[in-house]
Amino acid sequence: MGFAELFIDPVAMSQITRIEIPGVTGVLTGIYMLLSGAIANYLAGVIADQTSQASFDAAGAVNYSIDAYITVFSQITWGALACVGVVLVIWLYHSLKVRTRRLAVE
Known part of the structure; x- marks a missing residue:
């Protein structure tokens, strides 16, 4: 799990x-x-x-696999950071909306 x-x-x-x-x-x-x-x-x-990866010679396989892992996991990282950014923007928008509504009532 x-x-x-x-x-x-x-x-x-x-x-x-x-x-x-x-x-x-x-x-x-x-x-x-x-x-x-x-x-x-x-x-x-x-x-x-x-x-x-397909079968390569030993040196080529290591270089190719390192590049593939860096590419894939950097894309995953940027996607996760983008999702966190979207959630933060939505949360900030909602909290500011609630705060301005409270100030308008007072």
């Missing part, structure tokens, strides 16, 4: 059980586990496909 799943799964499970439709909680939990596992395995396959 990934490190992030240790923090995400309890929150997701509590939200699923909070719905509390009789007899459906188990089905919703199964659907959540199936979808999260499928998405994680798909992304792992994409990363493995992008970092795979």
